[in-house]
Amino acid sequence: EDKVVQSPLSLVVHEGDTVTLNCSYEVTNFRSLLWYKQEKKAPTFLFMLTSSGIEKKSGRLSSILDKKELFSILNITATQTGDSAVYLCAVEEWGETSGSRLTFGEGTQLTVNP
Amino acid sequence: DAGVTQSPTHLIKTRGQQVTLRCSPKSGHDTVSWYQQALGQGPQFIFQYYEEEERQRGNFPDRFSGHQFPNYSSELNVNALLLGDSALYLCASSRNWVNQPQHFGDGTRLSIL
Numbered sequence: 305e306d307k308v309v310q311s312p313l314s315l316v317v318h319e320g321d322t323v324t325l326n327c328s329y330e331v332t333n334f335r336s337l338l339w340y341k342q343e344k345k346a347p348t349f350l351f352m353l354t355s356s357g358i359e360k361k362s363g364r365l366s367s368i369l370d371k372k373e374l375f376s377i378l379n380i381t382a383t384q385t386g387d388s389a390v391y392l393c394a395v396e397e398w399g400e401t402s403g404s405r406l407t408f409g410e411g412t413q414l415t416v417n418p
Numbered sequence: 419d420a421g422v423t424q425s426p427t428h429l430i431k432t433r434g435q436q437v438t439l440r441c442s443p444k445s446g447h448d449t450v451s452w453y454q455q456a457l458g459q460g461p462q463f464i465f466q467y468y469e470e471e472e473r474q475r476g477n478f479p480d481r482f483s484g485h486q487f488p489n490y491s492s493e494l495n496v497n498a499l500l501l502g503d504s505a506l507y508l509c510a511s512s513r514n515w516v517n518q519p520q521h522f523g524d525g526t527r528l529s530i531l
Contacts, residue, residue: 308460338519345524346422346508347461352519392460396520403449403473404512406520408460 306331310393310409318417321383325412327393328375335398337369337376338406342390350378350391383416390414420445422511422523430529431499439494439526443511450492451520452484453508461508467492468514496528504530 308329317323329337336354340347351360353369353376360367364383369376380387390413394406423442431437443450449468453461463476467486486492490511496503506527510520 336517340522345506346522349519349521352517354517394460398517401473403466403468403514404520405451405463405466405474405476406453406461406510407463408453410458410460 306395306397306407308393308395308407308409310391310412312412313410314413314415316415316417317383319384321416322379322381323383323414325378325380325391325393325414326375327377327409329393329395329407330374331395331397331407333397333399334371334395335404336396338394338396339367339376339378340392340394342392342411343388347392380414383414385416385418388414388416422447422509422521424507424509424523424526426526427524428527428529430531432531433499433501435499436495436497437499437528439496439507439509439528441492441494441509441511441523443490443492443509444521447511447513447521448490449512449514450486450490451510451512452492452494453510454478455506455508455525457505464494499530501530504528 339350351367356371390411398404451466452464455461465475506525508525
């Protein structure tokens with residue numbers, strides 16, 4: 305059965321700290337791994353990773369994928385209170401006739417205190 | 419450029435009733451996927467529609483059905499509602515054959531009394 309496991313499930317830090325969120329997966333027809341940030345409603349897209357070892361970076365956020373060990377990490381440096389959210393890891397499977405589907409982990413609830 | 423829009427925002431129903439949720443995809447997208455997100459959990463895939471057909475389905479009973487219209491918008495129907503159907507229902511859109519991320523709407527919060 306396809307599985308995506310995130311850790312930790314919950315994390316409380318102080319502003320300025322650096323955090324690392326983890327995501328491991330087991331899926332059949334892997335196409336990509338995605339990170340989303342969810343505050344109240346819509347998950348908003350952060351990164352899409354398809355190749356091993358290539359770091360994607362956006363401001364204070366970065367992410368990397370290891371397709372051999374089947375995991376990804378999301379790093380946030382110099383955290384701010386606005387980073388408080390649930391961070392979701394999803395793995396995309398794709399087939400020519402079946403299309404794509406995302407399998408999500410439970411999410412990591414990050415709380416950044418001032 | 420409008421993103422993914424869903425309606426209604428909130429809905430309260432009682433057990434046994436039926437509900438229809440609606441989704442308009444982002445401009446340029448032709449594929450719509452539906453997800454159910456229970457409180458404190460990650461979203462779970464319900465099904466995906468492309469070219470007005472259900473292309474793939476997750477582990478949900480037949481009470482969950484859908485439709486896609488020629489303008490790519492979509493509906494999710496749930497019959498014989500159960501208390502356990504209370505959740506946030508998310509619609510995501512994408513373009514077929516293009517390896518780009520799915521974009522999500524704000525969801526419909528469904529509460530079953």
